[in-house]
Amino acid sequence: MNVIFFSAKPYDIHFFKDANKQHRHHLKFLEVPLNESTAVLAKEQDAVCVFVNDTVNAKVLQILTDAGVKIVALRCAGYNNVDLTAAQEKGIKVARVPAYSPYAVAEHTLALILTLNRKTHRAYNRVREGNFALSGLMGFDLHGRTVGLIGLGKIGLVTARILKGFGCKVLGYDITEIEEAEQIGVVLIDLDSLYRQADIISLHCPLTPQTYHLINDESIAKMKDGVMLINTSRGAIIDTKAVIKGLKTEKISYLGLDVYEEEGDLFFEDLSNKVIQDDVFMRLLSFNNVLITGHQAFFTTNALQSIAQISLQNITDLEQGKVLVNEVLP
Structure with missing residues (x-):
């Protein structure tokens, strides 16, 4: 053909x-x-x-x-x-x-979590400039933390297995019953409970009318103070302006994104010699606790x-x- x-x-x-x-x-x-x-x-x-x-x-x-x-x-x-x-x-x-390859996206999810937590991206830049001070690089043990996964398809389940290997307690939510999730030790729970209990929330659901802006002002208000939020699924699952509010109030202490709801005019292109016109995206980049990759989780x-x-x-x-x-x- x-x-x-x-x-x-x-x-x-x-x-x-x-x-x-x-x-x-x-x-x-x-x-x-x-x-x-x-x-x-x-x-x-x-x-x-x-x-x-x-x-x-x-x-x-x-x-x-x-x-x-x-x-x-x-x-x-x-x-x-x-x-x-x-x-x-x-x-x-x-x-x-x-x-x-569910492993590709799941492993990138963990890369975002670990980089945000241990601030390896910032440490890398410091060391190259001869700055070996540790101030501002404090992280936490991932072992023992509670991670909530929204979406328990193939990628979500692989992510769960990796997190269990780190010694995390894994909570999971999906619109369908996933028997395999319980078999690997994921605690199935409703969304509101997941928001309240999770130290880290990672999104692995498709973009549908039901999941559009699932993460919004209302859902962020239910989350733990200082939550880490990770999105390697689809950008529009997150209301970006609501997340910026969460970052400013320190409700959200870490944000890792591989997708962005208006990424169509940005990602997959070299724009290093141009002025990026997306003010919302540029506001995201201004936070030192935000890590963005250009839709490379699958790569x-x-x-x-x-x-x-x-x-x-x-x-x-x-x-x-x-x-x-x-x-x-x-």
């Missing part, structure tokens, strides 16, 4: 070309994102492959339909950027990569190999008339 990639980076090209030796599709890579202006570039393509910040709304889907596109292949797990109802109405299949060789293989397999399955096991429906 003819497959066009939007928002393609050099690493996408490398891993997808390698995986395609088995599938033998005709691949075309574009750096530009998919949106209402660029969708026309998919003319005469059978499939489009998109990432987290590409726009796949009803207007874009209509253009893709007119171009003859049969499938939107998401090279990610989330699908909040796709109008699934419109896709179904237009007969375009949507498939995702539901589990590429391991293992994950990228898996993403490429599963994305192309989804396209191959459609081509061969097989059941799309990773299809996303409204």
Whole structure:
């Protein structure tokens, strides 16, 4: 099949070309994102492959339909950027990569927790400048702390296992009953109780209408004073302005983000020579107890190999008339 990639980076090209030796599709890579202006570039393509910040709304889907596109292949797990109802109405299949490497995201979650706690990023910069003073670098033992996980899917469960290895008490909340969570020692609990009891709260749930701004003024008020908040899922689960208030009042003492609700105009690009216009994001960067990475939690060789293989397999399955096991429906 003819497959066009939007928002393609050099690493996408490398891993997808390698995986395609088995599938033998005709691949075309574009750096530009998919949106209402660029969708026309998919003319005469059978499939489009998109990432987290590409726009796949009803207007874009209509253009893709007119171009003859049969499938939107998401090279990610989330699908909040796709109008699934419109896709179904237009007969375009949507498939995702539901589990590429839960270890990649879970391990990055722990990297954020440990870095914020022991302030290794600040220590690194000090030592390079010849400053070996320890003042301001005090941390705490992770062992014995209570960590609350919101979302107990594959990533949440791997995160729980790692935290149990550190000797943490792990609380968990999910909208569905997760038997495996209890088997590994996670205490299932309601959200309000999790907010009240957790020293560290980590988000591992998808972005849905129900989870949009789940972390807001009201939920932050229920949290422990000095809580650590980590988000490696989707940016809009957090109301950023509410979190800034929490940082200013010191309700939140540590914030680790790999995602941001307005990241579409920022992440995955080199903006070092430009003035960033997002005042809210720049306010976040002004806090010395905030650590932000640019949506890199997924970024391991293992994950990228898996993403490429599963994305192309989804396209191959459609081509061969097989059941799309990773299809996303409204």
